[in-house]
Amino acid sequence: MIIGGEWADSHTRESFEVYNPATGAKVDSVPRGDREDAKRAVDSAKEAFKGWSGKPAIERSRAMLRIVDAVRAGVEELAASLTAEQGKPLRESRSEINSFANSFEYYAGLIGRERGAQTPFSTGEGYFVVTKRPVGVVGAILPWNFPVSLMGWKLAPGLAAGNTFVVKPASTTPLTDLAAVALLMKTGLPPGVVNVVTGPGAIVGEELLDNPGVSKIAFTGETATGRRIMEGSAKQIKRLTLELGGSDPMIVCDDADLELAAEGAVWGRFRNCGQSCTSVKRLFLFESIAESFLKSFVERVKSIVVGNGMEGSTHMGPVHTPEQREKVESMVADATGRGAQVLVEGGTPTDKKFSRGVFYMPVVLGEVSYDAQMAKEECFGPALPVFVVKGLDEAIERANDTAYGLGSSIWTKDMGRAYDAAEKIEAGTTWVNSPPISRAEVPFGGFKQSGLGRENGVEGLDHYYETKSIQVLDYGKGRKWGFPI
Ligand code: NAD
Numbered sequence: 001m002i003i004g005g006e007w008a009d010s011h012t013r014e015s016f017e018v019y020n021p022a023t024g025a026k027v028d029s030v031p032r033g034d035r036e037d038a039k040r041a042v043d044s045a046k047e048a049f050k051g052w053s054g055k056p057a058i059e060r061s062r063a064m065l066r067i068v069d070a071v072r073a074g075v076e077e078l079a080a081s082l083t084a085e086q087g088k089p090l091r092e093s094r095s096e097i098n099s100f101a102n103s104f105e106y107y108a109g110l111i112g113r114e115r116g117a118q119t120p121f122s123t124g125e126g127y128f129v130v131t132k133r134p135v136g137v138v139g140a141i142l143p144w145n146f147p148v149s150l151m152g153w154k155l156a157p158g159l160a161a162g163n164t165f166v167v168k169p170a171s172t173t174p175l176t177d178l179a180a181v182a183l184l185m186k187t188g189l190p191p192g193v194v195n196v197v198t199g200p201g202a203i204v205g206e207e208l209l210d211n212p213g214v215s216k217i218a219f220t221g222e223t224a225t226g227r228r229i230m231e232g233s234a235k236q237i238k239r240l241t242l243e244l245g246g247s248d249p250m251i252v253c254d255d256a257d258l259e260l261a262a263e264g265a266v267w268g269r270f271r272n273c274g275q276s277c278t279s280v281k282r283l284f285l286f287e288s289i290a291e292s293f294l295k296s297f298v299e300r301v302k303s304i305v306v307g308n309g310m311e312g313s314t315h316m317g318p319v320h321t322p323e324q325r326e327k328v329e330s331m332v333a334d335a336t337g338r339g340a341q342v343l344v345e346g347g348t349p350t351d352k353k354f355s356r357g358v359f360y361m362p363v364v365l366g367e368v369s370y371d372a373q374m375a376k377e378e379c380f381g382p383a384l385p386v387f388v389v390k391g392l393d394e395a396i397e398r399a400n401d402t403a404y405g406l407g408s409s410i411w412t413k414d415m416g417r418a419y420d421a422a423e424k425i426e427a428g429t430t431w432v433n434s435p436p437i438s439r440a441e442v443p444f445g446g447f448k449q450s451g452l453g454r455e456n457g458v459e460g461l462d463h464y465y466e467t468k469s470i471q472v473l474d475y476g477k478g479r480k481w482g483f484p485i
Contacts, residue, residue, distance in 0.1 A: 001033055002195055003196075008040075010031035010199070011034075011036050012034060013031075015030060015031050016198075018030065018175055019172075020085065021087040021319065022087055022307075022308040022359075023356050030198040031199070032198070032200070033199030034207075035204070035207040037197050037199065037204070038199075038207035038211070039207065039211065042208070044191070044192035045193070045195055046137055048164045048190055048192030049134075049136060052162060058112050061112055063189060064105075064156070065104070066188065067183075068101045070183050071101040074097075074183055075098060075101075077179070078183075079097050081179055082097065082176040083309040083310055083317070086145075087318045088273070088309050089315065090310060090312070092272060097180075099440075100149050103156035103456075104156045106156070106440035107440075111160045114132075125473055126472045126477065130470075131468045132161070132465040132467060133465065133468055134161045134163040134464065135215045135239050135464055135465065135466055136214075137213055138158050138163050138165050138166075138216045138218055139165075139209070140166070141201065141217065141220070141221065142173075143220050144171075145276060145277070145320070146272070147170060150220045153444075157455070157460045158464045160461060161464035164192065165193070165194045166208060168201070168204050169196065177196060178198070181194050205229075209232030210232070212236055217229055217239070217241075218455075218463075219241070220243040222244065223245045223378075226242045226451070229242065239463070241451075241454070243444075243446065243455060244404075245277060245378040245380075246279075246404045246446065247282060247406075248278055248409070248427070249281075249395075249399035249425070250280040250409045251399060251408075252289065253289075253392065253410065253411060253412035254286040255414055257433070258296060261433075264435040265384075265435070269382065270316050270362055271316075273316050273360070273381065274328075274384075275380050277407075278429070280409070280436070281378060281379055284389050285386060285387070285388050285389070286391060287388050290388045294386070298364060301344045301362050301364055304362050306359055318358045324380060325381065327380065328363075328380070328381030329348065331372075334373045334374070335373070335374050339369060340366065340372065341367045343365060343366045343386065345361075346362045346382070347360065348361075360381060362382045370387075372385065376401070378404065396424050400424075400425065403448055405449070405450045407427055407429045407431065409430065409435065410425075410431075412432075412433070418432045418433075428446045429442075440456055440457075441457055442457055443455075443458075443459040
């Protein structure tokens with residue numbers, strides 16, 4: 001763990017192991033932190049807050065630019081660590097580490113460049129000034145699917161605004177988060193500004209919810225855990241951002257570039273082995289193009305090379321854990337049990353070369369019932385249900401028929417139609433003719449049960465500030481205080 005700028009063991013000296021999902025081999029072990037360890041980290045972050053929050057913006061900006069350089073120079077090492085513990089192909093790991101650096105670059109450029117304003121009261125008696133100040137110590141609770149880039153989505157705006165952090169990585173992916181924060185420390189970030197405590201969510205995470213020294217929780221993970229985080233934060237009315245699950249629709253219209261859309265659907269569904277919050281999780285095809293789209297799409301899916309992410313030929317790595325694979329298997333069985341047509345069979349491979357890892361070959365299902373679990377819930381793995389619709393109204397109605405509202409995409413050459421659909425789809429993001437790609441400058445988050453607040457962009461920075469209003473009454477403007485009012 002990293003507490004107060006130093007490598008730290010748990011006070012109990014207990015540890016747990018991290019495994020490679022492609023080989024089943026142990027990668028390393030990390031301390032099993034508990035409430036005591038988390039308390040120590042919060043105290044260290046509280047102490048560091050005094051200095052970090054008081055630094056001029058330009059100094060925080062420079063510190064963040066040093067981080068950008070260090071991370072870019074360390075891409076290969078960090079990417080190899082990420083693939084070993086998470087499973088994604090090395091190419092995707094490199095892109096995730098670069099995205100971590102991009103977040104710091106973007107926010108380093110935003111701070112210290114605000115336009116000042118002193119606004120007169122509407123009554124003319126004086127004026128007010130609105131200032132921003134950091135929230136305090138932030139507990140960042142992370143998932144395993146993008147452990148590093150999603151840490152960047154929190155650290156970069158949070159540090160830019162002057163906050164300090166206790167990071168709680170997912171239990172199956174703590175190693176690259178630790179390596180990345182160790183690198184941050186090497187660039188001269190003051191001790192205690194970012195601390196990392198590894199250990200179970202139900203213990204370390206709960207301490208962050210309970211500890212009065214933590215002012216804000218920035219959480220990414222499942223909607224069910226998000227509900228618990230919201231309950232736990234209620235006691236002290238902690239500030240909260242929640243980035244939760246999604247069941248993202250992709251709509252392919254009759255005038256879409258079908259080859260582009262087929263490529264986008266493959267990327268959108270099977271990148272990171274289908275384990276992205278904004279993966280394409282439901283595909284809606286206009287009736288008139290369904291057959292020709294599926295012909296090209298199914299061929300592409302069948303040519304996906306599944307294997308160990310360390311091998312350059314691999315397109316798609318293993319599922320992250322056996323539990324995740326079981327969930328996907330069960331959702332596929334539920335859909336086929338309700339009469340879905342198997343377009344790409346896939347599933348758990350029997351070939352000996354896959355026997356040690358948690359592999360699952362891509363699955364595509366047609367004629368899926370709208371009652372199937374896959375039609376409404378989040379399928380977090382490489383299986384895709386396809387639905388044929390008469391037109392846009394039906395596609396949007398079906399797309400919105402879920403408790404989630406994270407991402408969505410529409411594929412059409414008609415921009416008017418695209419804008420109209422984007423306005424009607426209940427989701428935080430609609431991509432037009434693009435698979436889901438997140439960018440540091442674009443606000444990201446969910447409608448409905450997909451989350452609360454936004455990360456990235458200027459809005460992402462706002463969530464790391466408290467707004468302070470200073471109201472100044474001009475002397476001699478004739479107001480008298482005291483009774484009668
Ligand atoms: P998860 O909810 O199981 O775990 C997330 C984190 O919460 C882990 O660090 C875990 O240890 C911790 N945790 C668990 N119980 C806790 C508790 N009681 N108190 C405090 N912390 C606790 O999620 P996961 O399986 O790691 O991630 C996958 C999920 O994340 C998917 O649903 C996916 O859609 C979602 N996700 C959302 C976004 C987004 O930006 N909206 C991005 C990536 C992933």
